[in-house]
Amino acid sequence: MRHRFELQVGPVAFRVGSAWAGPVAALRRLYAGYPAPAGACDFTVRLEPERPWRRWLRPSVAIRGDYMLPDAAPLALAHGLLAAEMGMNLQMALGQRRFLLLHGATVERGGRALLLTGHSGSGKSTLAALLGERGWRLMGDEFALVDLADGCFHPFPRVVSLKNQALALFDDVAGERLGPVLRGTPKGTIRHLRPRSEAIARMDEPAAPRLILFPRFGRDLAAEARPVGAAEVFVRLTQASTNYVTLGEVGFAALAALVAGTPASAIDYASTEEAVGLVEALWAA
Amino acid sequence: MAGPLYIADPADCVRAVPLEGLTALYHRPSGTTHILAPPAPQILEVLAGSPADADEVAERLARRFDLASEDAGAAIAARLSELEAAGLVRRG
């Protein structure tokens, strides 16, 4: 493809090819400071015109690559950066076999990891990014990578996708860590935030899990923490994994070990301060 | 009325992990995962590789446990139906 970008994120190497220069240029700026892959790439993403003439006429970016999904609608060229991010997510979701993947954000402190998991809109990405600005090391905001042999979480620190109202919470970060504001995307207004340089420098340092949280954000919710039973955690995490079934017994063993060995709570909160307070209290317990 | 004979796969066909009173179970032949509450795991154990009807299952369980139930026969029949629907026991 005309334009190419290669990127190492934790244990995974990506190649992104694009028919247009714009998305690759945006990726290069956003991922400044990330290492280039040392060897072959694990996954390839291709940003291609939906039809040949759509490269120029109302440019339309189809997300293709080693792994693809039918029925995926193309994006406008202005959102090419988002297409690249979605493409990388798709390769992981469909193709990752070396780790058990859990949908969620991970942060580390004192050598131990916290997993924040739940469905879209629960506030987990925003909370993880905030913790990353307050003394925690951000390990990832989309996928937790569980080592199949020893159960540690491996960092996968891609840029964080901040949506809509959450953007206002990050006004004080250095401008060059932020990508362009993307309005009118299928997910509303989005802006990407590069993790702090320490998180990037330590992208090869795994951490053993210590706590699992199911966060729930709502303006009407009273701040509260409730323990979650192990069997419920197990089932909820199977629903948060795209490769649990594919991994078979190895996936079962890894998930069972994670759940049996890690306490879990559900936390409700209506503000950032409440959320951070609940996290710190549960971590200290 | 004892009902049909059921049988479960031998014990090495499943992998079970206790989770706070419940059991997470991986069924190797089908690759399916289940969460079981008592007495389902115990019923699987007594049926592993050895067919029995509901009455016989009750007897096998009673050798090890005090069975708490208003109607053991009906309860065990219900458990067997659930296990059959999940593919963990079959008629044999």
Place this chain on the structure above:
Amino acid sequence: MGIVRDEMDGSNEQRQGGESPAVPTRRTVLALGAVAASTVVTVRPALAQTAGSVLNCEIPVPGPDKVGNYIAADGSLVAPGTPGAFPPAPRPLTGEEVKVMLNHGPAPRGIDAEAAQAYVNYIRRLQAGMSGFTCFASLQMPR
């Protein structure tokens, strides 16, 4: 397995030691559950969680291989012009719009409310191999 411990072995060991047990052996109680109880939950695979964040999908109503058919109120495909049935959706429905409607939210912009309900029923009936199935599957989020 055997989360409920078997107490019998303990008492056997005591007898082999040549001493009578000081305390009578206590057997564990096993509750058999009510007839209507549910003691087996099978884990179903999920495309949902992550697919929702990776995929911007669309569902044409009806699929491209069924162009021209009308949609009955219950979502089945019928001949064009069938009384009470709705014409094909004017544009494919996005994953977000379908998710809203599956949660009993409002119909998408520009689409009649009753027709939207028929379209949602069509989408519920989608099976693998029909255009739009993967998108629909990715919207299923069992709690």
